[in-house]
Amino acid sequence: MTRPSLALPALLLALAGPALGQGVPGTNSQGSDQGPPAEAGWLPKRVAQLQALDKVTARITVLDANVNQAVTFGTLSITVRACNARPPDEVPDAAAFIEVRDSTAQPSAPPAFRGWMLANAPAAHMLEHPVYDLRILDCR
Numbered sequence: 001m002t003r004p005s006l007a008l009p010a011l012l013l014a015l016a017g018p019a020l021g022q023g024v025p026g027t028n029s030q031g032s033d034q035g036p037p038a039e040a041g042w043l044p045k046r047v048a049q050l051q052a053l054d055k056v057t058a059r060i061t062v063l064d065a066n067v068n069q070a071v072t073f074g075t076l077s078i079t080v081r082a083c084n085a086r087p088p089d090e091v092p093d094a095a096a097f098i099e100v101r102d103s104t105a106q107p108s109a110p111p112a113f114r115g116w117m118l119a120n121a122p123a124a125h126m127l128e129h130p131v132y133d134l135r136i137l138d139c140r
Contacts, residue, residue: 042084045139048096050078053133062137075103076112076132083139094119094139100127 050063052073063078065071070079082097100113113127117136127134 043087045083045085047140048080048083048136049138051135051137055131074132077101085139094136096136
């Protein structure tokens with residue numbers, strides 16, 4: 001029997017490392033809530049382009065979400081807390097720290113999603129919801 005390959009987990013960690021290492025906004029070494037530090041090659045942006053899918057109707061909607069301003073999609077309230085992109089001379093990527101609340105949940109319930117989403121690794125951290133899917137496309 002062969003051992004399972006560690007290549008995929010290592011690749012996901014390599015792709016997500018700068019963004020995932022920050023954990024929660026406001027905790028990076030500069031004390032900023034803008035996510036990955038500048039020396040990691042990320043540039044802070046003000047608008048996140050999100051793709052939302054309603055699994056019931058198969059409707060796909062592209063949303064522009066300003067940082068720290070909630071947008072709605074169905075019963076979801078989506079707030080982008082930080083949005084970062086790679087410089088133009090590097091491989092395109094975007095990382096956004098997103099909080100998602102569902103209006104059908106109890107007010108005291110935790111968010112449906114709270115964490116970093118990566119454009120180049122959408123399955124690394126994703127919203128797990130029975131009706132909706134959400135992913136980050138770009139930060140501008």
